[in-house]
Amino acid sequence: xxxxxxxxxxxxxxxxxxxxxxxxxxxxxxxxxxxxxxxxxxxxxxxxxxxxxxxxxxxxxxxxxxxxxxxxxxxxxxxxxxxxxxxxxxxxxxxxxxxxxxxxxxxxxxxxxxxxxxxxxxxxxxxxxxxxxxxxxxxxxxxxxxxxxxxxxxxxxxxxxxxxxxxxxxxxxxxxxxxxxxxxxxxxxxxx
Numbered sequence: 001x002x003x004x005x006x007x008x009x010x011x012x013x014x015x016x017x018x019x020x021x022x023x024x025x026x027x028x029x030x031x032x033x034x035x036x037x038x039x040x041x042x043x044x045x046x047x048x049x050x051x052x053x054x055x056x057x058x059x060x061x062x063x064x065x066x067x068x069x070x071x072x073x074x075x076x077x078x079x080x081x082x083x084x085x086x087x088x089x090x091x092x093x094x095x096x097x098x099x100x101x102x103x104x105x106x107x108x109x110x111x112x113x114x115x116x117x118x119x120x121x122x123x124x125x126x127x128x129x130x131x132x133x134x135x136x137x138x139x140x141x142x143x144x145x146x147x148x149x150x151x152x153x154x155x156x157x158x159x160x161x162x163x164x165x166x167x168x169x170x171x172x173x174x175x176x177x178x179x180x181x182x183x184x185x186x187x188x189x190x191x192x
Contacts, residue, residue, distance in 0.1 A: 003178035006034035010177065011073040013040050013065070013097060013117075017083025020049030020056035021163045022111045026077055029170040035177070038062045038073070042091055050081050065093055070100035075177040080112025080132065080162075089120035099123060105181040107156040109173040111166070115139055115159060128152055129159040156182035 010030050014023055027037050041047050041061040049056035070076075076098065078085065088094040098121040101108050110118060115131040116138065118124050125143035130152045139146045151160045151168040158176050160169035 002033075003174050004034050005030060005174060005177055008035045008074040008177060009072065010035045010037050010075050010077060011040050011068065011070070011097075012037055012077045012079065013088065013094065014047055014059075014079050015041050015043055015084055015087050016047050017050050017081050017087065018047065018059075018079045019081035019084070019112055019163065020051040021166060022079040022081065022114075023049060023059065023077075024057070025166050026079070026109070026111070026170055026173060029174060030077070030177070033174050033178075037077075038068075040065055040068045040097070042066075042088075042094065050083065065091070065097065068097065070097055070104065070106075073101075073106070074180065075107045076101045076109070077173070078108065078110035078114035078117055080110075080114045082113050085113050085116040089117050095120050105156065107158070107173075107176040107179065107182065109158040109169065109176070111160045111169055112162055115144075118157075123157075127157060128154045129157060130161050131159060132161055 030037050039062045042065045043061055044064055046058040046060050048058050102123040112132045119142045128145040130149050136146045150165045151172045158173045
């Protein structure tokens with residue numbers, strides 16, 4: 001099925017060390033579906049990808065994280081790569097940026113190590129998702145229901161494991177982004 005993202009503005013949150021294929025291929029798929037993509041980063045000029053076992057391409061930063069407003073976007077893409085999400089999760093403004101999409105019920109897509117940032121944003125509790133296998137325990141300890149599948153969708157959150165899953169990831173991401181906002185999750189009860 002073909003979905004149109006015409007008129008949708010998608011944030012891609014990334015920094016140096018993103019997995020090149022996990023930013024470039026989903027970005028192209030989003031743009032081919034009609035979306036406008038905006039690379040948001042704590043860096044100001046460009047960020048450098050990681051491609052297999054070497055530094056990869058430079059990607060221009062469109063908007064600095066300090067100036068980016070989640071309200072200006074319809075959805076969020078979180079590419080993987082080990083260094084990228086590990087760096088972003090140490091930045092309170094990046095964590096808050098991610099958290100705002102979930103609070104608003106906006107769709108989010110994360111691949112590979114991207115869900116590390118979701119753990120820090122405290123948004124994986126009681127959600128079914130997947131990731132690169134090495135962070136399974138981190139996700140389970142944060143309350144996620146981890147499964148080993150090519151692509152998983154749960155209430156507007158799309159996740160995949162690795163670059164070889166990108167085709168399925170892109171298809172499901174575009175579908176969820178076309179659907180738009182999802183019902184906000186019920187507030188979590190805190191036990192005493």
